[in-house]
Amino acid sequence: MKKVLEGSQAVAEAVRLAGVGVISAYPITPQTHIVEELSRYCADGTMNAKFLRVESEHSAMAALIGSASSGIRTFTATSGQGLALMHELLHWASGARLPIVMAEVNRALAPGWNIWVDQTDSLAQRDTGWIQLYCENSQETLDTTLMAYRLAELVNLPVMVVLDAFFLSHTYEPVDVPDQKKVDRFLPSYVPKFQADTKNPCAFGPLVAPDNYMEMRYDIARAMDDALERFPEVEDEYARLFGRRYGAMEPVMCRDADIILLTSGTVTSTTRLVVKDLRKKGEKVGVLKMRLLRPFPVVELREVLKGAKKVAVIDRNFSFGASGIFAQEVRAALCNLPKHPAVFGYVAGIGGRDVTPALIEEVYWKTRKNKLPEKESVWMGLKEVSDAARRQ
Amino acid sequence: MQLDVSDREYMYSGHVGCPGCGAAVAMRFLLKALGDKVIMVLPACCWSVIAGPYPQSTLRIPVIHSAFETGGAVASGVRAALDMKGDKETTVVTWAGDGGTFDIGFQALSGAVERNEDFIYVCYDNEAYMNTGIQRSSSTPYGAWTTTTPGTEWKKMRKKNIVEALVAHRIPYAATANIAFPEDLTRKAKKAKETKGSRFLHIYASCPTGWKIPSEMAIKIARMAVQTNIFPLYEVEGGIKYTINYKPKEYPVREYFKLQGRFSHLTDKDLAQIQEMVNEDWEMLLRKAGERA
Secondary structure, eight states: OEEEEEHHHHHHHHHHHTTOSEEEEOOOTTTHHHHHHHHHHHHHTSSOOEEEEOSSHHHHHHHHHHHHHTTOOEEEEEEHHHHHHHHHHHHHHHHTTOOOEEEEEEOOOSSSOOOSOOTHHHHTTTTSSOEEEEOOSHHHHHHHHHHHHHHHHHHTOOEEEEEETTTTTTOEEEEEOOOHHHHHHHSOSOOOSOOOOTTSOOEESOOOOHHHHHHHHHHHHHHHHHHHHHHHHHHHHHHHHHSOOOOSEEEESOTTOSEEEEEOTTHHHHHHHHHHHHHHTTOOEEEEEEOEEESOOHHHHHHHHTTOSEEEEEESOOOTTSOOHHHHHHHHHHTTSSSOOEEEEEEOOGGGOOOOHHHHHHHHHHHHHOSSOSSSOEETTOOOOOHHHHHO | OOOOOOSOOOBOSOOOOOTTOHHHHHHHHHHHHHOSOEEEEEESSHHHHHTOSTTOOSBSSOEEEEOTTOHHHHHHHHHHHHHHTTOOSOEEEEEEOHIIIIITTHHHHHHHHHTTOSEEEEEEEOSSBTTTTSBOOTTSOTTOOBTTBOGGGOOOSOOOOHHHHHHTTTOSEEEEEETTOHHHHHHHHHHHHHSOSEEEEEEEOOOHHHHTOOGGGHHHHHHHHHHTTSSOOEEEETTTEEEEOOOOOOOOTHHHHTTOGGGTTOOHHHHHHHHHHHHHHHHHHHHHTTSOO
16 A cells, blocks of 8 residues: 555554554654554554563663563564664673564764764664665665565574664655555565573573574674575565565666766665766766665675775774775775775764765766876865864 | 572683672572573673673573673663564563663663563662773772772762662663672562563672672671661662561661771761761651651
8 A cells, every 4th residue: 555654654564464563663753653653552452472671771772682592473663863773782782692573763972962973873783783775765675674674584693774863764655555465475474483481491592602692693704694695585575575676785777887886775766867868968877776784795886886996985983093984895895806996985974964066076086087096085065164263 | 598589500610700799699599580491681890790791601591792882771671572473481681780770871771660571670789880890880889999089089979779770661670789688689579570571670789899798798787787777678679669578787887888998098086977867868768668757
């Protein structure tokens, strides 16, 4: 059924359809619409689930670790500071091999207080053992959330479904909400591979000495490899039932492109238009939208980029002292190829600043003009700040 | 005296506690009282080690080891999952040390109790961070030496009154218990099991290693804590109804302090001051229990 939904509501619809048993969350702007919607579903009986209104994000994740360890499908949502507070338990969730799914609405980190979009929060969690999927629009957010459960439960790793603050979380778009019966075929009732059970008492997460710990970590590494391998399988099944698939990445007009603009999140939609316009002007340009960040699809990325001369990465995030984080990932993926495109890193839209078509076009022309990047990261759209003023 | 406790053991032999560990005694009696329909949440504490390293476990019940500050929250999640599965029979128990309860886990515990989550939270109290090597906690008593309150910097703050903090939440059931009084301990564990909503047991558990006492003195010192009014045995129902469960002999606190290396630096003047503090707390408890006007 077609409905006009916010990105937040699209997430909530997917959680409802997934038959989640325990939801635990703490409010933070701009995640609130997701949990308000789910609270309502739990209160009015639309969903048969327990909603734990905990006293912090740390406890939200801790509670889900308890529920998932007891064999129940779980969900939470957070943003920015909330995700940062959860950090310790993100490692715990993956280390305990729990298929928890979380919606993470990208929000800039304080200080100063900023509730607007910025990916640094989720990207700072890339080493926690969570699968990370970045979404472009509401339909994709709903579909991705359903796929997330399937993937999480296949490989026993948690999944973070990432969406932009406001541009996606609070923007209404028409969304096809699938039929429950069909969803049940895609995502049957959860059958946990292990759970706390008084008939078969086990110790979960006890003390592990160096002679065993390393193998347990290697198992997680292999589960991530499995996730990459099995992701297309999940997508195929989804496409068979619902007619939609998105890929680990989506190349648009990349085959013959000299320059490929690499994006993630809602910036992609704007970039699609810019690339179309540039093509009309005869420019050989394409856009590559990245959806899967962990596991990082290295082989596929190399294949898409192999024919290009340059790749311009637009990062709405920054690792201080290094560069934009997607740019780092792309450089690392390409560096062992004897011949690969030059990687130009651009930082744009930090803390919710608009990434306009004009700015994206500027990224393109800058990349086209220079043979090699002038710097590892070029900050786009900065206001004039004199060096003298900065050093004071 | 015949103890009215189950012969069945829920702890295998070979736990990794120190000789004379009060926390091991406390666990053994608690499980005897609760039986095998228990899922235990075990945030970081001495018992994370005592339970044994992978792939061994000294407990015959499922244990979910968890992060230090998450005892209240993980248990809430386990309870929610059991409710969704229709399991009304299993009791969810958090088993935490004083650090995980009084300090780092206090927020999650307060949150869980405010929501009146249906579980038993047990704090076995050895009055410092013993697992990391005897560092002071907010449960460390006035006067104690620890590795972070050494020399003349011995702790000069009172022990936090955790039961009163929980009672302030109007928790359905809160009680103190002591390894030297196993009958009282098991009765309270059973009573907690039969009560609905959040329940809190505060179990005094001596620590020979951290308190600088001979291991064979662990139980005697635990008994002295009650007899000197330092650790009264009482329970509070509905956050209102106080009952003192044992009438102590009211020995001077000096008798308790002189047995422990951690207090060896205290002067007569210090002990006199501590005696006053203990008297004051005891009077306050008597008033709450209606035994003083």
